[in-house]
Amino acid sequence: MPSGPLRGLHIIDLTQVFAGPYCTYLLGLLGAEVVKVELPGGEWSRTQGPSGPARDAGLAAGFATQAAGKRMLGLDIRTPAGAAVLRDLLRGADVFVENLTPGTLARLGFDQQALQALNPRLVFASISGFGQVGPFAPWPAFDHIIQAVSGLMSVTGTKDAAPLRVGPPVVDYATGAYAAFAVMAALAQRAADGGFQRVDLSMWDCAQALMSSAISLHLNAGVTPRPEGNIPASGSPSSGVFDTADGKLALAANFEPQYRRLCAAIGREDLLTDPRFADRATRLAQADALRRELAATFAAKSAAAWEATLMAADVPAGRVRSIPEAVADPHTTARGVWREVGAGQGMAMTLPGLPFRLNGGAPGPIALPAAAGADTDAVLLSLGRTEAEILALRRDGIVA
Structure with missing residues (x-):
């Protein structure tokens, strides 16, 4: 974004799907520069979902919803040359956000010790299903898995129909929002002490945080929450x-x-x-x-x-209301969360902005997300790579 309270902040985004990308998208809407690192060709979610021109262009809705405003770098960090490029990026970064399975980044040479030596002022945030420590830490996860194992599904639905998954991937998006909050807290701490900051954020923790009132009833009053359908938490018959x-x-x-x-x-x-x-x-x-x-x-x-x-x-x-009714409501228009962008690019999409107003404004996207690898050359040139070096990296399939 061209302006905002986080203008001048440099973020390296090594995330995919929903939770991680949503975190960096929120920070980008507030003005941070976000460089999204994808494997050459782009992440898989670019081409998932209903068919149509957007998906064919690598801008499937599930991807585009949290991708606008990011600079797109196609880079294979699994190669020595690709890892060298990532190290160069991280030397000048303020924040590094990743959501690989715990242990993966360390095996590639980017454990906490190495990153701290590389950039002593870096905010290093990891988002995962179960966190960096604990018995479940190595397990992979998606939203509905976390809904199941965290207890959320057990209290969703009616007594006869439970357990049910909450429809949208609410844990993914809540985790992304908590992650942005955690990054901001780490930046505030860095401003105070100047040192390296480590953020460990798990979908498991965030799912339980969403159920704080229900879990507190269990822990502090001995009540086991049950699925109540449309009876509200208050239990009031009116x-x-x-x-x-x-x-x-x-x-x-x-x-x-x-x-x-x-x-x-x-x-x-x-x-x-x-x-x-x-x-x-x-x-x-x-x-x-x-x-x-x-x-x-x-x-x-x-x-x-x-x-x-x-x-x-x-x-x-x-x-x-149904979702179509809710988004068409005049109140939705008045709040200005959803923005239509890309009309001048020949393929308009409606994408979300920030769900709050800042000084009377509601920051939102101003253009479609970029194509996979659209900013690769520009990012590499900013790191001091020559055109000949970029050509060699491209020829070897390390960048795209």
């Missing part, structure tokens, strides 16, 4: 997901004032005087009965009508 005349409505009337506003807004003041629902304790004891009463009322109008009525009454509620 919260959940209800059928309406044309769809589903999510409702969260957890507190007494919210419950009272709910009953008034839907024209069911009788529920306030009904002895079965006189207070929270009796409502919990009669949860099924209260949900039946609410369901009968919600069935009379559309989800959109109830959403408008309840939000106007300051009762948290929302129509359950």
Whole structure:
């Protein structure tokens, strides 16, 4: 990106798929220069997913979603000459992010000791399925594997349908966000003491962090969390997901004032005087009965009508939307997270920006991701390689 609070920061990105690339993408959107190191020809996710012009161009959606703004270097670091190029890159880098299986980088000559000797001020961040230490450390992983082994799947779904995978790869993206946070913390520490920083981030840890409230119940109150379907964590019988005349409505009337506003807004003041629902304790004891009463009322109008009525009454509620409905909503447009880029390049794509605003702005991508190896020559020239040397590396298949 041309500007931002991280402008002047140099990041070497040796990651692929989702978690690692999302970390460096976030940092790039904030202004850091990110050089993505791929094997010659590009990483495999460039050509995965639905067919079409984008995939044919090596910009499949799963890749492009976290690749815009990065400089693309095709380099085989498994070769001595390729490893030498990576060492040159790392000498001048601020941050090195990798997500190879633990031990792989060390076997190539890039263990922590070697990297610290190479660049004593480097922030070296490793993202993996299970971390750099622990019994599972050598295991490979993908998002749904971590969802399974971390306990996340066990509490997802209904009592009859669990365990279920959470639809999108939420652990991958949460790990990427935590990784960007960790890199920023390491940079702050480096600013304080000037020294080498080591970041060890695992999807396993991040998945459990996402379940902090549920795991805390188990560790501190002896409760084993169970799949509850659409019953919210609060357990309130006046919260959940209800059928309406044309769809589903999510409702969260957890507190007494919210419950009272709910009953008034839907024209069911009788529920306030009904002895079965006189207070929270009796409502919990009669949860099924209260949900039946609410369901009968919600069935009379559309989800959109109830959403408008309840939000106007300051009762948290929302129509359950599909992804196409959610992204087409005017509120999504107003927030400006998604950006259409590439119209002038003949192949427009809509890509995500940062999910927060900074000083009133929402930084986002300004162009399509570059093709595999698009910046190889420029990066190598900046390292002092001559055109003859680059040609030789290309001829030997070390760069592309």
